[in-house]
Each structure stands twice: as structure tokens, then as C-alpha cells.
Amino acid sequence: MSDADLDLTDPVLASEAELAFEGALRPRSLEEFVGQTRVRGQLQLLLSAAALQQRTPDHILLAGPPGLGKTTLAMIVAHEGGRPLRMSSGPAIQHAGDLAAILSSLVPGEVLFIDEIHRMARSAEEMLYLAMEDFRIDIMVGKGAGATSVPLDLAPFTLVGATTRAGLLPNPLRDRFGFTAHLEFYDESELEQVLSRAAAMLGLAIDREAVAEIAGRCRGTPRIANRLLRRVRDYALVHASGSGRADVESVRAALELYDVDPLGLDRLDRAVMLTILTRFGGGPVGLNTLAVSVGEEAETIEAVVEPFLVRIGLITRTPRGRVATPAAWRHFGLVREGGESPATLPIDDL
Ligand SMILES: Nc1ncnc2c1ncn2[C@@H]1O[C@H](COP(=O)(O)OP(=O)(O)OP(=O)(O)O)[C@@H](O)[C@H]1O
Ligand SMILES: [Mg+2]
Numbered sequence: 001m002s003d004a005d006l007d008l009t010d011p012v013l014a015s016e017a018e019l020a021f022e023g024a025l026r027p028r029s030l031e032e033f034v035g036q037t038r039v040r041g042q043l044q045l046l047l048s049a050a051a052l053q054q055r056t057p058d059h060i061l062l063a064g065p066p067g068l069g070k071t072t073l074a075m076i077v078a079h080e081g082g083r084p085l086r087m088s089s090g091p092a093i094q095h096a097g098d099l100a101a102i103l104s105s106l107v108p109g110e111v112l113f114i115d116e117i118h119r120m121a122r123s124a125e126e127m128l129y130l131a132m133e134d135f136r137i138d139i140m141v142g143k144g145a146g147a148t149s150v151p152l153d154l155a156p157f158t159l160v161g162a163t164t165r166a167g168l169l170p171n172p173l174r175d176r177f178g179f180t181a182h183l184e185f186y187d188e189s190e191l192e193q194v195l196s197r198a199a200a201m202l203g204l205a206i207d208r209e210a211v212a213e214i215a216g217r218c219r220g221t222p223r224i225a226n227r228l229l230r231r232v233r234d235y236a237l238v239h240a241s242g243s244g245r246a247d248v249e250s251v252r253a254a255l256e257l258y259d260v261d262p263l264g265l266d267r268l269d270r271a272v273m274l275t276i277l278t279r280f281g282g283g284p285v286g287l288n289t290l291a292v293s294v295g296e297e298a299e300t301i302e303a304v305v306e307p308f309l310v311r312i313g314l315i316t317r318t319p320r321g322r323v324a325t326p327a328a329w330r331h332f333g334l335v336r337e338g339g340e341s342p343a344t345l346p347i348d349d350l
Contacts, residue, residue, distance in 0.1 A: 025198050025226055026072045028079055034197070034222070035190035036069065039181040043073070046179055047080055056109050057081065058178025059132055059159040061117075063166035065307050067223030068183040070162035071115065077160055078111040085111045090119030099124040100139055100152075103131050108155040117161035118168040125173055132159055132176040164303040185220030185311055188212065194222045195229055199246075204233045206246040213251040217264035219308050224264070231258055263312060263331065268296065272305050273314060273332060276324045282336050284321030 027033040030040050030047075043060070050057035060077065062070040078085035084107060093099050093114070098121075106112060114120065120128075131137050135156050138149040161177065163169060174180070186194070192215045199206045214232060218225040235254035236246040259267060271294045276283050279293060291298035296305075306322070309315045314328040329336055 021230065022223065022226060025201060026075060028076065030076055030080060033069065033072065033076060034193045035186045036181075036183055039073075039183060042179060042181065043077070047077065051081065056083075056156045056158045059176060060161070061166070061169075061174065061177040061180040062160065062162045062183065063180060064164070064183030065185070065221070066164055066304055067221040068185070069222060070183065071113070073181070073183075074111070074113040074115075074160040074162060077158065078113075081109075081111070083109050083111050083158070085113060087113045087115070089115040090117050093120045093124045095121055096123040096127045099127050099131075100137055103127075103137055103154050103157075104152060106155050106157045108157075110155065110157045111160055112157050113160045113162070115162045116164070117173075118163045118165045125170065128159075129172055129176060165299065185308065186222060187220070188215040191215035191218060191220070191222065191225050194225050198226050198229050202229070202233055204229070204236070204246060205244065206232075206236075207248060209248040210246050210251045213248050214255075217255055217260055217262065219264045219266070219269075220311065221308075228255065228258075228260065231255075263314075268294070268300075269305055269309060271296075272301060273309065273324065273328055276315065276322060277328060277332055277334050282329070283315075283323035284318055286321040290322060 030044055033040060046060070047057055057077065062073055064070060074087075075085060077083075086102065086106065088102055093102075102112065127137050131154060135154040137152050137154060139152050140147055141150050142148060159177075166174070166180070166182075192211050195206075195211045195214055199211070210232070214225060214228050218228055232246050232251050232254045235257070236250045237244050239250060239253070261270070265273070272290065275290060275293045276285055280289075285293075287298050287302060291301050294301070306315070306317075310317065313325055314331065315322050315324055317323075
């Protein structure tokens with residue numbers, strides 16, 4: 001998913017300055033990378049083993065919702081091994097020739113990062129199978145009956161693929177990655193670390209409770225944490241009578257201004273929830289029907305919106321479609337037709 005796509009679902013629109021800030025905040029080493037302990041350990045082992053044997057590390061697939069650190073990890077893989085990094089993306093590879101041009105110009109040991117790899121052209125995918133397995137491609141020379149395929153050896157490289165939709169990758173491609181890292185949403189203490197680090201880099205003085213408040217409202221996502229922090233910084237700058245210190249009140253006020261609710265739901269999250277609750281009586285409702293109703297692509301709902309709503313227990317997926325949970329009815333202060341009023345339902349760990 002590109003940053004342009006992301007703007008739709010982020011509570012705060014990204015400006016160029018913000019993207020530059022995001023780049024500056026990227027951890028440069030596995031050690032600096034917060035959270036994802038399991039994935040970090042797995043990557044560490046893979047990179048160390050390759051270094052010991054003086055070979056290129058196995059190909060790596062990074063899967064997970066936007067903003068959890070896939071691009072960051074790809075850069076770290078290159079940086080930790082002292083290898084050059086080439087960046088491309090699925091949508092930029094629309095013909096096998098596009099991929100051939102990239103692959104044939106790689107230098108030995110280079111890390112090739114293909115973002116949104118599930119959106120690459122089919123013909124390129126097939127070329128990639130051979131390239132990943134044998135560091136070789138077949139190039140077609142000439143046209144029609146006289147066309148011949150000429151094998152071309154490639155420099156050994158490490159492919160790092162990133163996808164928000166691992167399920168869309170064809171099996172032969174998925175199987176050729178030596179390791180697939182599934183990135184998870186971050187818990188609050190990890191997000192507090194991300195935020196404290198970013199605040200220090202911004203030179204922002206911020207209270208502990210203020211950090212905790214943002215951590216609880218950023219959809220488990222470091223990218224959103226960093227963006228909200230910038231808005232809080234702005235708010236503190238303008239309102240904290242010159243001190244510029246951010247406290248929990250400034251966080252609440254800033255996030256209210258930007259329409260981020262206490263659970264961190266953004267506009268699209270809320271649109272999806274309200275559609276399920278009010279138009280479909282709580283569900284079940286199928287993904288495509290839901291997408292049409294909120295005027296968003298099914299892919300975005302499935303890859304960006306749903307994982308978080310499932311994770312915080314507002315919806316469940318059933319074979320017949322998406323269903324709102326009792327917690328969802330309570331969060332939106334709504335009552336299911338023929339159901340109990342929210343006040344009489346037990347309050348659990350929303
Ligand atoms: N583990 C982490 N520790 C600290 N900061 C992080 C971490 N993961 C991500 N970030 C921050 O979040 C921002 C977004 O990360 P990144 O661009 O790597 O996400 P992504 O998974 O590639 O997203 P997308 O799917 O949209 O491309 C970066 O600026 C980075 O600073
Ligand atoms: Mg990315």
C-alpha cells in the first residue's frame with residue numbers, strides 16, 4: 001500500500017513534511033526496532049547465519065497491515081548486512097521486461113525490496129520464480145516463430161517482498177521465500193516506546209500519561225502513533241502558553257480536533273462499523289456488500305480496516321459475513337433491534 005492510498009484511512013492526512021519526518025524516524029537496526037520480538041529474533045538468526053557463511057540471506061516475505069514496519073525492516077535487512085538496497089513495487093512492475101531490467105542490473109549481494117508484491121504482473125511473477133531459485137532468468141529475444149529464449153545469469157541477491165495481502169500471493173511465489181514474517185499490531189507499551197523515541201527526536205517534552213493516551217489511540221500502528229504525536233506537538237506549541245509541553249489534556253483536545261475516537265477508530269473504521277450496525281442490523285454482512293455500502297474498495301476494507309476491528313473485538317468474521325459484537329453496540333451507544341439497552345449489558349474490557 002502506498003502512502004497516497006493510506007491517506008484515505010489515516011486520521012491525519014500526510015503532508016510531504018510528515019513523510020520526511022516518517023523517514024527520519026525509521027529505526028536503522030534490528031536493535032532500535034521496537035516490538036515484533038518474534039520476527040526480530042527470526043530475522044536476526046537468518047541474517048547472522050548468512051553472514052557466518054558469507055552468503056546472501058534467504059528471500060524474506062513481510063506480511064501485515066500498513067504502517068507496522070515492513071519498509072523499515074527491508075531497509076534494516078540491507079543495512080545490517082552492509083548491502084545495497086534497490087526499492088521497487090508491484091504496481092511499477094507491469095511487464096516481465098520491467099522486472100528483467102531490475103534483476104539484470106543488481107550487484108552481487110544486493111537487497112531487492114518489492115513493496116506490494118501481490119500487485120505485480122503475472123508474467124513478472126513467473127520470471128521471479130526462476131530468479132529467486134536459481135539466480136537466473138530467461139529472456140525472450142525476437143518475435144513470433146523466430147523468437148528464442150536466452151538464459152541470463154544474475155548476481156545473487158536477497159528478495160524482500162512486502163504485502164498487506166499474503167493470501168493473494170500464488171503458492172509457488174510464497175513457497176520460494178525462505179522466511180515469512182507476519183507483523184502484528186503493537187501493544188501499548190511498545191507504542192509508548194515508539195512514541196518516546198519520536199518525541200525525543202522531535203525535541204518535544206511530553207508527560208508519561210500523555211504518551212500512554214496516544215499509545216491507546218493509534219490503532220496499534222507506529223506510523224499512526226508518530227503522526228498523532230506531531231498533531232499533539234502542534235497543539236502543545238499553540239496552546240501550552242509557550243512551554244510547549246504536551247500533557248494528557250492537550251492529547252485529548254488535539255485528538256478530538258482530529259476526530260480520533262477513544263479507541264483510535266478513524267473515519268473509515270467508524271463508517272464500516274456504523275454501516276454494519278445501522279444498515280445491516282449488526283450483520284452478518286459480506287465483504288463486497290460492505291465495501292459497496294461504504295464506497296471503499298473491498299481490498300482496503302479487508303487489509304486495512306478489518307484486521308484492527310477484529311483485533312479490538314468490535315467485529316468477528318463468520319462464514320456468512322462480518323458480525324458486530326456486543327462491544328461494538330456499546331461503543332457506538334446503539335441498541336440492536338429487539339436487543340437490550342446498552343446500559344443493561346455487562347461492561348467488559350473495551
Ligand atoms: N518497530 C518500530 N519501531 C519504531 N518505529 C517504527 C517501527 N515500525 C514502524 N515504525 C515507524 O512507522 C513508520 C511506518 O513504518 P513503515 O513505513 O516501515 O511501515 P510499512 O509496514 O512499510 O507500511 P506500508 O504497508 O504502508 O508500506 C516509519 O516511519 C517508522 O518510523
Ligand atoms: Mg511500506
